[in-house]
Amino acid sequence: MRYAVLGTGVVGRALGGKLVELGHEVTLGSRTKDNPSALQWAREAGAGAQSGTFEDAASSAEVVVVAVGGRVALSALEAAGAGNLDGKVVVDVSNPLGFEDGQVRLDPVGSDSMGEQIQRAYPHARVVKTLNTVNCDVMVAPSLVPGEHQIFVCGEDAGAKEQVTGMLGEFGWPAHRVLDLGGIASSRSVEMFLPLWVDLMRTLGKTHFNLQFHTGD
């Protein structure tokens, strides 16, 4: 499969690296062609790894992964070009996080979400929100955390969610640990989990953790 991974930070490099390792062709996209982090990644990640602009990455891809910070996700997709997203699966792992006064702030929050904003801005893209609830190491190596912990998908397109569930399976998330929360509006819920994630990171003193839901009768 040909993937575009938009974003050259730790999240983009972790996802891009794992996808290359799995045998996919990956273009790590950034705002400029000569992003040093992207160029270095492309040299070191192995066969199948390339770098380029957001547009280069998206135009050649079958699946586009949004791995920039949530607050710049829309501008990255605008640079990628609407025509390069039409009909494609767009995997949104972003969180619209900022820090103010030592506190995490989400924007949007409550009555809207990044997942919905992306789907509204690109109605012909098949947006799936996933993986934003775990650290990027855990995204691509869930076995770093022992136990039957879970990951969420949400989106409007059942076929796209199935395809993303397959990608998650390649990463090491068995299908029975992928919880389908429903439509893209559930992006609100999984994005609003982030402040709790940050508090837990402080409480537990680590970033490699994840949740499991237990059910009774």
Next chain:
Amino acid sequence: MRYAVLGTGVVGRALGGKLVELGHEVTLGSRTKDNPSALQWAREAGAGAQSGTFEDAASSAEVVVVAVGGRVALSALEAAGAGNLDGKVVVDVSNPLGFEDGQVRLDPVGSDSMGEQIQRAYPHARVVKTLNTVNCDVMVAPSLVPGEHQIFVCGEDAGAKEQVTGMLGEFGWPAHRVLDLGGIASSRSVEMFLPLWVDLMRTLGKTHFNLQFHTGD
């Protein structure tokens, strides 16, 4: 211990009933003296159960439990009377939830929370936020859900959190499953978990569930 439980809905009755069963004296408080639901509860809950106004309940109590809906929590506490809260442990289990267009909405959300609003309004109360992340049956009978699932406490007063952790222990939550998230500002995080709780209720088709965090290295 003498408890005031403010609120006569399913949450208040569940908490009040369990506290009575544990041998505590409980006054279930409501806006009026003749609330039928409170009167019936007091008749049926057993020795130690009384009903009264919010003020009646709070004035005689050592611990005040806020079990009304989050959106009316401040007005219930105002009716209880600031002087009846001074120096007392105030256990806030409320969620400021409403439904709009079939979606859960929180208000406040993001940059404030009910837990903080209560602590700010009553600076001499020792507010502890807890239990708002589970269904009321699970609050008082965590064994309804198998597994090592967890519950949160947050608040400014370490002694108050310790006392509430003791109450949780009486309910069936062992201390190692009580996660202290820190100060009362973490009320934001646990309140923002609610939309995910509602999505999960729809996905899982049940209300008796809870989360466990697994940690790696």
